Amino acid sequence: MLNDLQIARSAQLKPISDIAKNLSIPKEYFKNYGDYIAKISHKFLNTLNSKKGKLIIVTAMTPTPAGEGKTTTSIGLSMALNKLGYKSFVTLREPSLGPVFGVKGGAAGGGYSQVLPMEDINLHFTGDIHAVSAAHNLISAMIDAHIRFGNELDIDLTRITWPRTMDMNDRALREIVVGLGGHANGYPRQDQFVITAASEVMAVLCLSKDIIDLKKRLGDIVIGWSRTGKPITVRELGADGAAAVILKDAIDPNLVQTIENTPALVHGGPFANIAHGTNSIIATKMALGLSEYVVTETGFGSDLGAEKFFDFVAQLADLKPAAVVIVATIRAIKYHGGVSIKDLEVENLEAITKGIENLKIHIENMRKYNLPIVVAVNRFNTDTEKEIQHLINYVEKLGVKVSLNEAFAKGSEGTIDLARKVIEIADESKFKPIYNWDLPIEKKIEILAKEIYRAKEVVYTKDALDSLKRFSKEGFSSLPVIVAKTQYSLSDDPSKLGAPNDYSFTVRDLRLSAGAGFVVAVCGEIMLMPGLGKKPNAVNIDIDENGNITGLF
Structure with a gap:
């Protein structure tokens, strides 16, 4: 039996320009990335009935x-x-x-x-994820530069919530210290890395309707708090425009095809x-x-x-x-x-x-x-x-x-x-969400915990209660809730398999994603930066003298 890679290489792909032509996508909205990948300008959406x-x-x-x-x-x-x-x-x-x-x-x-082409899609693709990493880390660098040269925004070094990011699993970067090496290198402080998929910039990119909306959302991102307890935004740092420039191509969707040319x-x-x-x-x-x-x-x-x-x-x-x-x-x-x-x-x-x-x-x-x-x-x-x-x-x-x-x-x-x-x-839908955004944050969490996760009650740690109070005070209580929890259980505990019920659902902390437009409820032990195992898939991946890649699956 053929493996996935052999099946992929036996496929009869059409030039991506032919796929676009069949879709009646005008040339001015179409940009080739080789023979089988293209970007479609986000502006094309304005010409369509979605x-x-x-x-x-x-x-x-x-x-x-x-x-x-x-x-x-x-x-x-x-x-x-x-x-x-x-x-x-x-x-x-x-x-x-x-x-x-x-x-x-x-x-x-x-x-x-x-x-397809699956090798390109899995490895760098059109560079979108790297652009997200670069935009995110530009903001990180501007935070430390701002602090180094006077800290006019009065950023509290102990309450900076903006991490750094990279698109790789590396547990050693979960908790770090930056700014070592003397005054020229800035002020020492605790920091961390998250994987790029966990970056708020990634969420912002996927939720924006156009480049102007993208820039606004980037500007709304809260990177930390002042010493008087006020939220500090990317816009106040002056990084929103430059971050949007880095993402100017990443905002355009990538057109590819299936093995059957869909x-x-x-x-x-x-x-x-x-x-x-x-x-x-x-x-x-x-x-x-x-x-x-x-x-x-x-x-x-x-x-x-x-x-x-x-x-x-x-x-x-x-x-x-x-x-x-x-x-x-x-x-x-x-x-x-x-x-x-x-x-x-x-x-x-x-x-x-x-x-x-x-x-x-x-x-x-x-x-x-x-x-x-x-x-x-x-x-x-x-x-x-x-x-x-x-x-x-x-x-x-x-x-x-x-x-x-x-x-x-x-x-x-x-x-x-x-x-x-x-x-x-497909014509029988009477779709309706299960909660209203205008409800208080704790009520939205309660609905999710009891209706979806089947818990009997919600328990908050002190950190979560402090964050809840701060977010409500600053006017963020009407934002929807995104729950960060294990994927391996309906509950917040990965060991609870099957159909857990009658348990306590614990909210460890709340994090603000003001640019993306939601509050994150962190429940259980959830890792924002994964680590590699003893034998990661990387040891199976190789390339020969002809450029043939093996081990991606």
Whole structure:
């Protein structure tokens, strides 16, 4: 059997200019990055009717180390919609180098359901993520320069909240000291690095509607507090214009294609466990204006990416999702039923009966948004017919459509049934978020904790209460809440598998993302800078004398 790389290299790609021509994208809005990648000017969006297409959100049950295949399902679904005669786009986030070289490997789908050219997409792509890093670190450098030369803004060195960033996993940079080496190097202070996907600049890029909105949002970013307790912004530092200049090309969505030549926009890359977890609003709206169906993947399980899309992104961008696809696997269900990773390939109906409670909660949660649902069972070759039928029977008894998805092995052919079922329900949406932004911060957190995470109560640490009081005083209480928590459990504790309930949900701290327009509730032990494992994926990646890359998957 061919591996992902061999399948990708055997694909018959069309010149990206041909893809753009078929989409009727005028040349003045189109910029080639080689033969198979292009940027589409964000200004092109102004010429389109973004209400034209139907938006299909792909999410999943709670992730496991075995992998669920959301990206593969999203790509396959979009290709299948095209095969059925509909114009369809898939919109995805850009892969971060940290996970690519860490534990995850490539993030461009797999098998016969990939976006291509996958090597370029996984490695630097068009430089968007590096531009985010540079804009972020320009702000960091200007903070220290401002302090070094008089500190006119009276920045409190102990209350600077703006870190530094890089697009790589490096645990040694989580907590650092900068400014050592004497007066010429500035003032020593504690600092930290976060991975670029966790940068507020990344969130701002993905939420901006144009370059002027981008500059305004960059200016609104709060980098810390004065000694009298006032927020200090990037605009006050004078860094907003220069940061926007660095991002002038990064704001334009990237056009690529799937293995079957279905158009794809891959743009932006915020993580869902620490940010809002979806591709850019510009890319999604542009795709909606160019097609009948847009398939958008949201990060991790529905308690993270989908919830944030529905309660935050959709409201901000005036988007009305038409349906939601929940990706589930036999392997993930057995894992949540108590089976260890090494035993997932052994048939176990009892574990499915127990672990399926996790999927049930995700179904119930998505129903709270008044959205029609299809469960996509992403098939693995180790799944038995008894296990598959057991799962399908259970889901059907819940009154939910279910489809066996084989996009990995068969491409669009393996996703035709899923596409047909999505089409059947796409006009039934009565979408409605579960909370109003005008509610107090603590009330919004309570709704999420009890309705989505199934906790009995919310507990705040002293740091969280202090931040809550400060944010409310400064007028930020009406901002929506983005919860930063583990992706491996519905709760704030990664060890609580399955369907946890009747527990205390702890808010450790609150962080302000005023430029992005949300408050982050930090819950549990969440890492903003991942680390590499004992044997990271980087040891598998190599290149030969002909430039052939191996080990990305």
